[in-house]
Amino acid sequence: MGWLWNDYNKTNSNECTTSKSTYMKDNLKHILQMSASGKSVDGCPVLNPKKEEINPTNNMPDLRNAKQSWQKMDLPTEREISTIPKKDGSLWEYPSPQQMYNAMVRKGKIDTITGKEIPEEDVESMVNVHNFLNELCWQEVLNWERFSQKKEDPNVKLVKFTGRPNDLTPRARFYHELSKLFPEKISGNLPFDRHDWFVQRSNGQMVRYIIDFYEQADDEETGEPVFSCDIRPGLDNVSNCLERFNKYWFDNQK
Template sequence: MGWFWADTAAAPSAGTSAAKCPIDHTPKPSGCPIDHTPKPASGCPIDHTSISKSDASASQCPVDHEVLNPMNNMPHLSSEKAPGQKITLSTERTISSIPRGESEDQGLWEYPSPQQMLNAMLRKGKGDGIPEDAVESMVDVHNFLNEGAWVQILDWESEHTSETKVEPRLKKFTGRPHDLSPRAQMYMWLGKIFPETFNTVPPFDRHDWTVLRSLGREKGWKEVRYVIDYYGAPDDEDTGMPAFMLDTRPALDSFDSAFARMKRWGVPVWKRAMGDFSDRDS
């Protein structure tokens, strides 16, 4: 989950709820098909244009790493058809509703095209067993989940947004599919003790998003890290479509974030203790 590109600015698309996926993409992959772990490749991250002539005699760079975009830890992905590819996939990319960077002239984050998605999976060795004609649906689900994550972040940020009248923006993100968040670890531990109450299946993906929270117009931004755990949920009983659950919250790395999480949990508990059940269905 969570790939973005930002080559083009365009009008935002409508926000999407993350409760249920609208795409029936059978066969369904068991987890996120994308390995977000940066791996060594053939490129070099060093700009050799500034190297002196005395150093230019080296036959090759001793560093063998591919240049990664620091905003998403991803390399450049080709839109060319892969060797042996049988189906022609779209190279058009969808513009997200998520503002990119600190200023409006940086536009919106852009999702990968189906062709880029396939090339990425093949490059990472994740393409085996995934039908080419399922890739477009996978991209739709990928985009849907990230739009849902942003909707949840906007909800967390709504109190600050109402004060400053400035919408938050997404500075960068990092995929961490192999790192269980502390909350996910806690849920799995509790699941061993209370299997009827807590889920014992780990999230299939995790992301850390660095969100820019406005300090007021022309007053700059505060960086707030959010953690997003992506869980599979039981298929919808009526349609049989796959469903997902996103656990989105500010990371516990500042007092403000810790207080926000305590307030989000504590206020409803206090209200119910006082006999107010008005938000039970909200």
């Protein structure tokens, strides 16, 4: 049904290990939540004293690339190019580590006087993991598209996306309630973030994909944190409902 366990450090595993430190895991969650949302993690509106123009494709203001006055090290300002195509045919760009650091300052995740809370030297690694997760999410979207369209569509594009960390999906709520009846079989964890991706097919049809990000139990061998993603088309029409049912049936026949 579109579940994806992501592996950052291993090539033949189904898990995503990001760092041995707990604060890295927590702050990576903040980065995922901020990367596609115009709201802070606690749901309060973004403080925007300069009335910055918000980009409608990702609900984010333009990210500054200037170094903060208290920074002791220079963070990279180069932006990584994704493999994800935009509506105009170009590729989406990920924020640079410096831009993401500045975004965390704006969201109140970093003390603007001391610069403490998120070590500067960890930002680049967190951004790398963030980018890696998004790339794997896009590959899973393409897997859905190949299954539903019965062919490869080279013109599938990500038109826009938005973060909805405070909007619990019916599916996540259902599994959470079901875990109370079957705690040994079903995890009761709620997703720590949610993204909605709006994907356009070559025929012009728009499909909304829902991505729930979950924090799993730490790896038993290494103690490193693990994340998983649940990716599927939104139940916006009969076609999407049939696609999800058919995919579920197909996956369970393997």
